[in-house]
Amino acid sequence: MSVKERRDREKGEMKSMILDSAHKLFLNKGFEEVSIRNIAEAIEYSPATIYLYFKDKNEIFHALHQEAFRFYNQFNADLFTIKDPYDRLVKMGEKYMEFMEQHPKYYNIMFLMEAPLQNEECIDEWEEGAKAHSFLEQTVLQCMDTGYLKRADHQVLALTIWSYMHGICSLIIRNRMKMYPEEIRIKMQQQSFELFISMIKKQ
Amino acid sequence: MSVKERRDREKGEMKSMILDSAHKLFLNKGFEEVSIRNIAEAIEYSPATIYLYFKDKNEIFHALHQEAFRFYNQFNADLFTIKDPYDRLVKMGEKYMEFMEQHPKYYNIMFLMEAPLQNEECIDEWEEGAKAHSFLEQTVLQCMDTGYLKRADHQVLALTIWSYMHGICSLIIRNRMKMYPEEIRIKMQQQSFELFISMIKKQ
DNA sequence: TATTTTTAATGAACACTGTTTATTAAATTC
DNA sequence: GAATTTAATAAACAGTGTTCATTAAAAATA
Numbered sequence: 001m002s003v004k005e006r007r008d009r010e011k012g013e014m015k016s017m018i019l020d021s022a023h024k025l026f027l028n029k030g031f032e033e034v035s036i037r038n039i040a041e042a043i044e045y046s047p048a049t050i051y052l053y054f055k056d057k058n059e060i061f062h063a064l065h066q067e068a069f070r071f072y073n074q075f076n077a078d079l080f081t082i083k084d085p086y087d088r089l090v091k092m093g094e095k096y097m098e099f100m101e102q103h104p105k106y107y108n109i110m111f112l113m114e115a116p117l118q119n120e121e122c123i124d125e126w127e128e129g130a131k132a133h134s135f136l137e138q139t140v141l142q143c144m145d146t147g148y149l150k151r152a153d154h155q156v157l158a159l160t161i162w163s164y165m166h167g168i169c170s171l172i173i174r175n176r177m178k179m180y181p182e183e184i185r186i187k188m189q190q191q192s193f194e195l196f197i198s199m200i201k202k203q
Numbered sequence: 204m205s206v207k208e209r210r211d212r213e214k215g216e217m218k219s220m221i222l223d224s225a226h227k228l229f230l231n232k233g234f235e236e237v238s239i240r241n242i243a244e245a246i247e248y249s250p251a252t253i254y255l256y257f258k259d260k261n262e263i264f265h266a267l268h269q270e271a272f273r274f275y276n277q278f279n280a281d282l283f284t285i286k287d288p289y290d291r292l293v294k295m296g297e298k299y300m301e302f303m304e305q306h307p308k309y310y311n312i313m314f315l316m317e318a319p320l321q322n323e324e325c326i327d328e329w330e331e332g333a334k335a336h337s338f339l340e341q342t343v344l345q346c347m348d349t350g351y352l353k354r355a356d357h358q359v360l361a362l363t364i365w366s367y368m369h370g371i372c373s374l375i376i377r378n379r380m381k382m383y384p385e386e387i388r389i390k391m392q393q394q395s396f397e398l399f400i401s402m403i404k405k406q
Numbered sequence: 407t408a409t410t411t412t413t414a415a416t417g418a419a420c421a422c423t424g425t426t427t428a429t430t431a432a433a434t435t436c
Numbered sequence: 437g438a439a440t441t442t443a444a445t446a447a448a449c450a451g452t453g454t455t456c457a458t459t460a461a462a463a464a465t466a
Contacts, residue, residue, distance in 0.1 A: 003434070007442085035423060046445045048426080057424065112315065117378050126381065133382055152398060159380075160367070160395045160402075166379075167370025168362075175320045177362075178329065179336055192363045195355060199363075199402050206463070210413085238452060249416045251455080260453065 065116035068106040069128035085142035100169040268319035272331035288345035303372040
């Protein structure tokens with residue numbers, strides 16, 4: 001019995017050893033640029049060994065996708081201390097943009113890359129992502145209850161807000177805002193955010 | 204003199220032959236999945252020949268990126284016949300989503316892929332994209348002038364609208380809306396669009 | 407026209423990639 | 437101690453983007 005237990009533990013340790021190395025390499029080189037052979041070299045095992053612990057490269061991406069959401073929730077931990085729901089909502093948007101700017105590689109794997117969600121079974125939990133999203137939904141609902149936002153389906157409004165935030169962030173990250181000269185690009189982005197905030201606000 | 208002219212013409216013909224083949228292959232297989240060797244085989248030349256006409260694979264992606272924008276402008280041609288600027292703006296949004304749904308591969312290369320804009324010199328014109336964007340800006344301006352939209356910086360509002368549209372579209376295309384069960388996903392998307400439209404409208 | 411120069415096209419190679427499989431070595435069970 | 441299960445790997449498969457020396461053809465010059 002205890003043999004099986006140790007084996008399971010060792011299997012888990014090996015998995016997180018692979019993931020840790022992959023994680024570090026990915027942060028240095030960018031996700032697509034790291035190969036299975038790179039990871040194998042870093043942990044001093046052969047490439048084939050990786051396949052005893054992960055089905056394929058996408059499964060590694062999926063695991064790191066989940067880790068990125070954990071990191072994102074940590075990054076946003078201080079939002080929970082903001083009592084006023086409207087202040088919290090605005091701060092949430094600001095932090096979303098901050099996260100994109102400070103951690104573009106995480107943003108990329110969380111919201112832009114295809115790889116992490118390319119395996120069928122990825123329909124499963126995605127707990128941390130759901131947590132973040134329902135936090136947004138609850139905040140929106142509270143904003144309506146306190147009269148900050150016009151009454152509407154809070155789920156629909158939450159999706160609309162997220163869509164806007166993700167839209168502007170991914171345009172920036174993927175270099176699709178070159179029609180604006182570099183100097184004014186950031187100003188445009190800020191003004192757009194302010195405009196959007198004023199648009200959802202009651203009155 | 205005329206020799207050089209013929210040579211230039213032949214060079215151009217070869218370039219568009221490569222591009223045409225690449226285009227067809229990409230539409231069948233998806234962009235990342237087509238190799239230089241695939242293209243070479245299709246045009247019955249050796250892979251090395253491609254490099255006499257294009258610096259690298261990204262340059263091919265860049266050319267197709269431009270073609271996609273031409274196609275997008277064609278797709279939207281009938282918007283010009285809509286006289287009422289607000290009707291035109293709404294229709295513009297609807298067609299944007301239609302385009303994403305009917306031509307996800309074009310949408311991908313236009314707005315999501317990194318490759319087409321990875322070479323330095325891509326800062327150049329991007330004429331067709333600028334055309335589409337300034338059409339949006341002008342429509343927004345006209346909507347303000349006719350009292351449909353609240354007065355604001357029309358460039359900032361145009362960017363905000365595009366950000367929202369791109370946001371919802373890329374969340375769909377990249378499968379990031381799995382927190383909603385498949386049946387209601389499309390409904391959420393439609394309701395969100397309607398909500399956004401009502402948000403930007405005066406009153 | 408004959409020879410030199412320029413240009414176009416390629417085969418072969420380089421240094422990679424993800425993934426599979428047969429084989430070996432070690433650990434565990436009988 | 438022998439048989440069995442498990443873990444790890446070397447080697448191979450079938451690709452990838454890209455470069456470069458070499459060849460074949462076309463154009464320019466003598």
